[in-house]
Amino acid sequence: MAQQSWSVTDIPFGLAILVGFEMMGEVVSHLMPVKAPGAVIGMVLLTAVLVLGDARPKSQDLERLAPTALDRVADAMIGNMGLMFIPAGVGIVAQLGLVSANLVSLTTAVIVSTVAGLVATGAVFVRVMGSRAGGEGDDQ
Amino acid sequence: MSFELAGPLVWPGLTLLAYLAGRAVQRRLGGSALANPVLIAIGIISGLIIATHIPYGRYFAAAQPIHLLLGPATVALAIPLARNLHHIRKCARAVTLALVTGGATAMVTAVGIVFILGSPRVIGMTITPKSVTSPIAMGLAEEIGGIPALTTVLVIASGIVASALGPSVFRLLKIKDWRAEGLAAGVAGGGIGSATIAVRNGLAGAFAAVGMGLNGALTTLLAPLAPLIWK
Numbered sequence: 001m002a003q004q005s006w007s008v009t010d011i012p013f014g015l016a017i018l019v020g021f022e023m024m025g026e027v028v029s030h031l032m033p034v035k036a037p038g039a040v041i042g043m044v045l046l047t048a049v050l051v052l053g054d055a056r057p058k059s060q061d062l063e064r065l066a067p068t069a070l071d072r073v074a075d076a077m078i079g080n081m082g083l084m085f086i087p088a089g090v091g092i093v094a095q096l097g098l099v100s101a102n103l104v105s106l107t108t109a110v111i112v113s114t115v116a117g118l119v120a121t122g123a124v125f126v127r128v129m130g131s132r133a134g135g136e137g138d139d140q
Numbered sequence: 141m142s143f144e145l146a147g148p149l150v151w152p153g154l155t156l157l158a159y160l161a162g163r164a165v166q167r168r169l170g171g172s173a174l175a176n177p178v179l180i181a182i183g184i185i186s187g188l189i190i191a192t193h194i195p196y197g198r199y200f201a202a203a204q205p206i207h208l209l210l211g212p213a214t215v216a217l218a219i220p221l222a223r224n225l226h227h228i229r230k231c232a233r234a235v236t237l238a239l240v241t242g243g244a245t246a247m248v249t250a251v252g253i254v255f256i257l258g259s260p261r262v263i264g265m266t267i268t269p270k271s272v273t274s275p276i277a278m279g280l281a282e283e284i285g286g287i288p289a290l291t292t293v294l295v296i297a298s299g300i301v302a303s304a305l306g307p308s309v310f311r312l313l314k315i316k317d318w319r320a321e322g323l324a325a326g327v328a329g330g331g332i333g334s335a336t337i338a339v340r341n342g343l344a345g346a347f348a349a350v351g352m353g354l355n356g357a358l359t360t361l362l363a364p365l366a367p368l369i370w371k
Contacts, residue, residue: 040276083156
């Protein structure tokens, strides 16, 4: 991807797009009959705008769809998403009694089910595709 | 506690420092995925608020500036998704079948294990939505009678397990396909799984975003069945 000049003034632009789509997602979520979080709806809306907004949706051109400022802010946020989970995760201190009473059950269930989910998803995907190798990626 | 005299930024500040400390520990341990920075930081902050007798609600309210960034960060997954959507369209059938199988497997094994190991109904309802991204999971937990705060912790734990064990699992399965690994990370590891793999490979990040989003929809449909297990 071509490196373009990057100035501090671009940060509010990229952030404003992300925050704007999150808010739009929240509004849409309130209008929908089923419960869905605004952020996920916002993600779908932004994807649609990025893809449909391009007049030439050819694969080689797709990587140039998103403005550079948005790219950089998005990369920084995705790369540090773990930080944003900490406040909710500390919520475990309010549940220590329940967690310790079910520690073995919860730990076993989380580890086994996550690995089973990884294996089932990966195995079915390669089985249907008929190949164990592929998907080199073209954007990084 | 007296260090709250440092002003309203003290808890966001300490959260940031704990995260940096977690990353430093991980680097010191040679980048081991088991020394997860999020887990370490949660341990540090939890220890701190327990030691200083600060109620969790007060910490959480103060740490809102960091918590609120989760929304825009989730929206940001649209960028790898849009960039790689043409790859996903090419294998829509495989994505759909893998997603339904993987999502259902993760949910059924989680609920089945806590049921067999004799945990109460509330634990079952809490763990049912744990493989999807936390905003969806919390809403579902509340709806079927679980504890949303504990669901969030289980979502994070699943994301950490998926990030830590994913590379080994795929090495053992002899699968070298970023699409499969990304989709699996999104389906089984939610937001943390997606974010971790998006950093390693953009194509995998796109498949993870799809896996996370669609597994949210699938789990929303399946989760209401879980209360039927506990009579």
